[in-house]
Amino acid sequence: MALAQTYKGDALTLEQGWHMPDRGTVGIAFLIVTESALFTIFVVAYLVYIGKSLNGPMPKDVLDLPIVATICLLSSSITVVFAEHALKKGHLGAFKLWWIATIALGLEFLTATGIEWHKLIYKDHLTIRTNLFGTTYYSLVGLHASHVIVGMVFLLLVMGVTFAGFPIQTQFRRVRFLSWYWHFVDAVWVVVFTVVYVVGR
Amino acid sequence: MASIDYPLERPRPKEGEFSFSETLYRWVATVDHKRLGLMYIVTALLFLVIAGLMASVMRLQLAFPNNHVVGPETFNRLFTMHGTTMVFLVGMPFVAGLSNYLVPLMIGARDMAFPRLNAFGYWIFLFGGLLLYFSYIGGGGLSGHGSAPDVGWFAYAPLTSKAFSRGASTDFWILGILVAGIGSVASALNVIVTTICMRCPGMTLTRMPMFVWVMLIDSWLIIIALPPLTAAQVMLLIDRFLGGNFFNTQAGGSAVLWQHFFWIFGHPEVYILIFPAFAILSEVIPIFSRKPLFGRAAMVGAVVAIGFISLGVWAHHMFAVGMTSWSNTFFAASSMLVGIPTGIKIFNWTATMYGGKLRLDTPMLFCCAFLLQFLVAGLTGIMLAVSPFDWQLHDSYFVVGHFHFTLIGGLVFGLFAGMYYWFPKATGKLLCEKLGRWNFWLFVIGFETTFIPMHFLGILGMPRRIYTYAPDRGWDFWNLVSSLGVIAQAAAIALFIWNVIDSIRSGEKAGDDPWDGWTLEWATSSPPPEYNFEKLPVVRSSRPLWDLKHPHDPDWKFEQ
Amino acid sequence: MAHETHHGEAGEHSEQTHIEMPAPTFWPMVFAFGVALLLAGIVTHWAVSATGFVIAVCAAFGWWHDVIPHERHEEQPIEPALRPEPILVETRSVVRLQLGEGGHRRRIPEKIHPYSAGFWGGLAGGTAMAGLACLYGLIAEHSIWYPINLLAAMVIPDLGQASIEQLRAFNGLAFVAAFIGHGVISVLVGVVYAVMLPMFPKYAPFWAGILMPLFWSGLVATTLDIVNPAMNARISWPWFVACQLGFGLVGGFVIARSTSISTMQAWSLAERAFLEAPPRDEK
Numbered sequence A: 001m002a003l004a005q006t007y008k009g010d011a012l013t014l015e016q017g018w019h020m021p022d023r024g025t026v027g028i029a030f031l032i033v034t035e036s037a038l039f040t041i042f043v044v045a046y047l048v049y050i051g052k053s054l055n056g057p058m059p060k061d062v063l064d065l066p067i068v069a070t071i072c073l074l075s076s077s078i079t080v081v082f083a084e085h086a087l088k089k090g091h092l093g094a095f096k097l098w099w100i101a102t103i104a105l106g107l108e109f110l111t112a113t114g115i116e117w118h119k120l121i122y123k124d125h126l127t128i129r130t131n132l133f134g135t136t137y138y139s140l141v142g143l144h145a146s147h148v149i150v151g152m153v154f155l156l157l158v159m160g161v162t163f164a165g166f167p168i169q170t171q172f173r174r175v176r177f178l179s180w181y182w183h184f185v186d187a188v189w190v191v192v193f194t195v196v197y198v199v200g201r
Numbered sequence B: 001m002a003s004i005d006y007p008l009e010r011p012r013p014k015e016g017e018f019s020f021s022e023t024l025y026r027w028v029a030t031v032d033h034k035r036l037g038l039m040y041i042v043t044a045l046l047f048l049v050i051a052g053l054m055a056s057v058m059r060l061q062l063a064f065p066n067n068h069v070v071g072p073e074t075f076n077r078l079f080t081m082h083g084t085t086m087v088f089l090v091g092m093p094f095v096a097g098l099s100n101y102l103v104p105l106m107i108g109a110r111d112m113a114f115p116r117l118n119a120f121g122y123w124i125f126l127f128g129g130l131l132l133y134f135s136y137i138g139g140g141g142l143s144g145h146g147s148a149p150d151v152g153w154f155a156y157a158p159l160t161s162k163a164f165s166r167g168a169s170t171d172f173w174i175l176g177i178l179v180a181g182i183g184s185v186a187s188a189l190n191v192i193v194t195t196i197c198m199r200c201p202g203m204t205l206t207r208m209p210m211f212v213w214v215m216l217i218d219s220w221l222i223i224i225a226l227p228p229l230t231a232a233q234v235m236l237l238i239d240r241f242l243g244g245n246f247f248n249t250q251a252g253g254s255a256v257l258w259q260h261f262f263w264i265f266g267h268p269e270v271y272i273l274i275f276p277a278f279a280i281l282s283e284v285i286p287i288f289s290r291k292p293l294f295g296r297a298a299m300v301g302a303v304v305a306i307g308f309i310s311l312g313v314w315a316h317h318m319f320a321v322g323m324t325s326w327s328n329t330f331f332a333a334s335s336m337l338v339g340i341p342t343g344i345k346i347f348n349w350t351a352t353m354y355g356g357k358l359r360l361d362t363p364m365l366f367c368c369a370f371l372l373q374f375l376v377a378g379l380t381g382i383m384l385a386v387s388p389f390d391w392q393l394h395d396s397y398f399v400v401g402h403f404h405f406t407l408i409g410g411l412v413f414g415l416f417a418g419m420y421y422w423f424p425k426a427t428g429k430l431l432c433e434k435l436g437r438w439n440f441w442l443f444v445i446g447f448e449t450t451f452i453p454m455h456f457l458g459i460l461g462m463p464r465r466i467y468t469y470a471p472d473r474g475w476d477f478w479n480l481v482s483s484l485g486v487i488a489q490a491a492a493i494a495l496f497i498w499n500v501i502d503s504i505r506s507g508e509k510a511g512d513d514p515w516d517g518w519t520l521e522w523a524t525s526s527p528p529p530e531y532n533f534e535k536l537p538v539v540r541s542s543r544p545l546w547d548l549k550h551p552h553d554p555d556w557k558f559e560q
Numbered sequence C: 001m002a003h004e005t006h007h008g009e010a011g012e013h014s015e016q017t018h019i020e021m022p023a024p025t026f027w028p029m030v031f032a033f034g035v036a037l038l039l040a041g042i043v044t045h046w047a048v049s050a051t052g053f054v055i056a057v058c059a060a061f062g063w064w065h066d067v068i069p070h071e072r073h074e075e076q077p078i079e080p081a082l083r084p085e086p087i088l089v090e091t092r093s094v095v096r097l098q099l100g101e102g103g104h105r106r107r108i109p110e111k112i113h114p115y116s117a118g119f120w121g122g123l124a125g126g127t128a129m130a131g132l133a134c135l136y137g138l139i140a141e142h143s144i145w146y147p148i149n150l151l152a153a154m155v156i157p158d159l160g161q162a163s164i165e166q167l168r169a170f171n172g173l174a175f176v177a178a179f180i181g182h183g184v185i186s187v188l189v190g191v192v193y194a195v196m197l198p199m200f201p202k203y204a205p206f207w208a209g210i211l212m213p214l215f216w217s218g219l220v221a222t223t224l225d226i227v228n229p230a231m232n233a234r235i236s237w238p239w240f241v242a243c244q245l246g247f248g249l250v251g252g253f254v255i256a257r258s259t260s261i262s263t264m265q266a267w268s269l270a271e272r273a274f275l276e277a278p279p280r281d282e283k
């Protein structure tokens, strides 16, 4: 009978324990959703204004493919996974190593962006006010870079407390959330790279 | 229920036993969702009074032709600040406040998922609001132009560019809203995670109260729709401070792009604002009809449908800018499509009342008025969704009448229903029913008198945002009528505030469950203790308290 | 009315004396203040931003200490005075309506034919119809290509001006066009039949086999002038109706033979949407 069944089914679920998803996991997931909405608007603005600049310099004249920076950022997504696994297994030494590698790769990416901007500003005379390309380029790439910087601050914090002797393995959950955020920043870079350096040229 | 065989009067620890600084500490440092919820609602009410006063001054100015109560510049500031305040500092904190207070209680949780983030959300919202109002002092900027923002609540480009908007007032508008927006997103994120992760044993998604469902989808809309506004505002900041060209038509930028970005946020925003009223009605109407909500599953489906369709209708605010006829057709069609789930909701509320044992207490009175007024608002909305019709009445008082019917006749009436309904839960005291009836009837009369004439004025050709008009246009009579209605509305609000103060001081004791409710918040004491529930409840149906009151025929025997 | 009182689960007492609740903290407020100042500095003075930044950083560290290594809690004493009132039990019971009971109508159809039945029914009906049409061609014009060419005239305008000899002769292009067109329309109509058959009140074969072809013929008779003037000029309506009836009877028969599947109307929406729901009993 359906009635008894409902009740029995319920008793079953409750006996087996009532499990709800982890709030940190769900929180990070929806944080990523809302951040994606933010990036979408900047990407749309970039796409809308491709080729609409009234004066130079144009993207095809001044932009070079940032291959090295891209490789660095994408591989930092891999090293952070290795660090996470090491931490899960309790290999603190390996964790530190992979963590430093992640930070180094992230720094390399930021440096490359800095060099590129320096070249664009001083050699090509492209600033945020020069034309629509400058406005949209610096905004979109800058928004992404600011997210990299935020991630970097947290990565450095984790490294700092780890070397200060804090038992980081107790914070495994939070480290994993940080690594998800880092993956998100990487994924956004794939979009930015495609839009700015592939479609936009 | 006739006999009550337990003492209503029980000893309670009193707040008054604490010193002032202790009380202040308990409120300022709190991470308790109930306190934060009340803080949101009280702040929203304060801003409601401020924005209402602004509206009264505008109606006074428009009561007679060629009137000069305020000048054109002041008038621009008034309607800008009125609109901005009502949307961002009244509507949004009401969303956050109601969901903060009620969602954990209704799903049987002890707190929100992220209590500290919750406190952060409230404070940054408050500081954002203060920053916006600081413009009255600091908005002159170095060049000494302007004070409060005067660019309208949707701040169209290129009016907001440095050339046309000198001084710092527009920057205060951008930053105030941006900062307050961070709070709204934080609180919405918290509501989503709380709903997904903190439900008490047995509280499956299908058994979740309708209120929680609506607030879940509402929060979803907030986290999807607010970032576009933030992004557009950041672009505007870049334009104004760094000399960017996003909305600079001289450099090939597009002013229409701002409109697109703003309304991608703006249209979902009106649903974000009306959803709390939907949520309140879905709880109040069943209780005061003594019938379970009609078509629960369809109600959930409708609210989810709105949560998605409303993301694709924004350009119906832009029919007059000259889009392609394909865009016009698409957005007209999608706007009418939203009418379907909304119609389902109106139908189901009415069907819940049909054949029910109606109790016409004040909360239910407000719900009944909501149903009629929101129906009218929906019908004028469908009219405006027809793009040729919109070309005739775009930016006229017809539009003003339409959206005040949704936001006052809909949202504010719903909020009043909610406040009369849950006030006993939050304070332990009942609001005075006699004053409540006066409040209701004055508000209905004032509301209709003010806003029905606006439709006529729009059809007679009166544009919105004008600060005065010549006497020979045929607008005099209806403007005067419209302004007279303000008196009754102001009296109603004053009466409500008096009712709240008086009831807290010397109101009738409410008991834990004054309305014979069915959801979990009525299963704990009024006001609830910090921990909400001593032992987490176990739920078997969508009306857990009904099950406890009717052990012989509980809902779980019949629900699938 | 008789009442008993009891403590529902929601009001149950627990053995504990304290409950862990998150501890109050100033830091979120201070952090919010810092962030607000940081942004307010953009429009006022850089010193405001600098102050805001310092405040935000301090507050961030304060907040950090609130949650790491463990989220700070305070023990909230359970206040017996704050226990909810006992719940009143109502002994009066409530009658519930059941689906299909006294005046409550079930939604029809309760069972439907699968789409595949419509597909095969359409093909079978289409074959029968084509056979009848070719029979007509043989009898009336001594050529099975005649009706095929006429059908193809809908998409090949040249055929509209063709002489009767050309219409009798085989035309490859016309054959392919007519074949594809006839096949697609047959399958689509078959699927529509499969969906509609269970909705007819009674005598479904009668509706599908006789009445629907007649309606369809009427529809074609009013519009053929526009879609295919060539065919309109030469058509033999008795034969046309006969072809339609052939389709309806054969197609309807094939569809009716299929095993019908029950709709999910008895399921709750949650089950239909595959949301979480208690297990159902399979009958």
Ligand SMILES: [Cu+2]
Pocket: B266, B267, B270, B313, B314, B316, B317
């Ligand atoms: Cu809209």
